[in-house]
Amino acid sequence: MRVLILGMGKTGKLVAEIARERGHSVSVLDAKENAGARALTPPFVAGFDVVIDFTTPEGVIHNMRACLATGAKMVVGTTGWYSHLADMRGLAERKHAGLLYGTNFSVGVQVMLQLAQRMGEALKSAGYTFSIDESHHVGKLDSPSGTAISLAEAVESATGGKVPITAKREGDVMGLHTLNARSGADKLVLTHEAFSRRGFAEGAVRAAEWLATRTGCYDFRDVFAQM
Template identity: 70%
Template sequence: MRILVLGHGKTGKLVAEVAHERGHGVHVLDAKENPGGAALTAPFIAGFDAAIDFTTPQAVQTNLRALLANGAKVVVGTTGWYDSLKDMRDLAQRRNAGMLYGTNFSVGVQLMLQLATEMTSALSGAGYTFAIEETHHATKLDAPSGTALTLQQAAGAAGQVPITSKREGDATGLHMLEARSDADRIVLTHESFSRRGFAEGAVRAAEWLAGRTGVYDFRDIYTQLK
């Protein structure tokens, strides 16, 4: 496959490295080379089997409009843009494109979300209160994180669980769901030691998406990855 990586930050660089390790041709496009999505012309896009975006909430929307309008297959690892999800979904469907988005491409996080649903369903109404805490690096733009919001959604049986967000140093990502009663405390935790889990999930997602059209949430397809 030929994979276009949009974004040359820490995660974008690692995505390119993992894609190369998995035998793919890789082209990385940073913000300076793609102002306002100007580099994403139809002939340029046609040279790739899939694109992976790890840019910013502002840049990703411009990139998606160009990519999807030309029928591209796009994996979106950027968060903070979901107010535009319906518009992008409609565009992808009109242009017979493919889009796979997710707040977190770590398979471990996906398992945590499943366990969060089970835990809150079992404990709601049993005298427990619930809380979510998430910690990320100081330069992360969105708070709460997309993963924390997805965790809140997964814990919906407990109502609107409050989220506390922390931005510290170069923290890769820590998410905790706490259930507390007068008798005990249960904490479901996922801690990322590096961004590699995100990068591997995103590249495997691009491999999965390359032969498909339509719009998919990573939560719904992660068990199908190879």
């Protein structure tokens, strides 16, 4: 499979490494080479089976518009752009492109989201209140994280209540998310801690392999079990 990776941050570099380990042909564009998505011309994009984006909330919108307009297959690991999701989904559908996005490509996080919804369903009538704490490295651009927002949405869909999020940016924390459920009698805690970026990167490459033969718009949480 011919893979184009947009973004040369720590995660993007690891995605490239893992894609090569899995036998794929890999090309990489950093921000300087692709300012405003100018490098993503239709003939250039046509040379790849899948595009994987780990850039910035600002840059990814330009990249998606350029790639999806050509009917390309695109995996987006960048977060912080979801106010444009309806537009990007519509573009993918009109152009018969493929778009797979996710707030987190770790399988462990996906299981946590499922458990969070089950906690909400089980405890919503038992007097529990929910809150979320999340920590990431100082270079993470969006706050709260997309994963924390997804976690809150999972609980809120079950309880109908608002779940507050406390976000911290410190050191080189890969990602620490904690869901707290507290009552007057006890406290239940669900935690996911990432020790490295490898779980995110492997998930993104597996997502690209899955998307290569499909069109349409998909959320990673809905399809990760198929990979």
